[in-house]
Amino acid sequence: MPTIYMIRHGEAAAGWDADTDPGLSEKGQTQAEAVAREIERRVGKRLPILSSPLRRCRETALPLSKSWDCEPVIETRVAEVPSPIEELEARGIWLRRLMAGTWADARLPENNGNGALDLLAWRQSVIDALTGLHGDTVIFSHFIAINVAAGAALGDDRLVAFRPDNCSVTVFDTSGATLKLVEKGREAETKVN
Numbered sequence: 001m002p003t004i005y006m007i008r009h010g011e012a013a014a015g016w017d018a019d020t021d022p023g024l025s026e027k028g029q030t031q032a033e034a035v036a037r038e039i040e041r042r043v044g045k046r047l048p049i050l051s052s053p054l055r056r057c058r059e060t061a062l063p064l065s066k067s068w069d070c071e072p073v074i075e076t077r078v079a080e081v082p083s084p085i086e087e088l089e090a091r092g093i094w095l096r097r098l099m100a101g102t103w104a105d106a107r108l109p110e111n112n113g114n115g116a117l118d119l120l121a122w123r124q125s126v127i128d129a130l131t132g133l134h135g136d137t138v139i140f141s142h143f144i145a146i147n148v149a150a151g152a153a154l155g156d157d158r159l160v161a162f163r164p165d166n167c168s169v170t171v172f173d174t175s176g177a178t179l180k181l182v183e184k185g186r187e188a189e190t191k192v193n
Helices: 026-043 055-067 088-099 119-131 143-154
Strands: 003-008 049-051 137-141 169-174 179-183
Touching: 003 026, 003 143, 026 055, 026 169, 049 055, 055 137, 119 143, 119 169, 119 179, 143 169, 143 179
Parallel strands: 003 137, 049 137
Antiparallel strands: 003 169, 169 179
């Protein structure tokens, strides 16, 4: 049964409502170095590394990939929840409203840009990416994507089942059909970025 170490990216240099693809802040870079050491201690061997294509995840994966002398595989299905809104400030408002709801609410037209975006299909693609893994894997991902996995494992329909801190490690097992939550990552009241 594959074990998945799903890591939320380090603190970003800007929020969701200020930059579409920020890199890490100085604190985020320090967090990335610390989580690399944590994963090395925990797993004791090199594993495949997947990363969201977004810069904050790629930069968080960098210390571990350098240590293991490998390139992370970019996996678009573990990227941040897509937004139907381009304007940055409005994106932040949309995301905060969405996070307060359930996946059933995600069917509403105002959450999908009048049908231009299918949030439930995106959610399923995250689950499929994880359940399709054939071996232990480290994944650098995002707050909502990690919550998709946690919600699927717990049977929880809320968009936010818990609040993973930056560079926290949430551990899942997969049977290939389902996800089992083994360990929640550290939680904190952090800004979603």
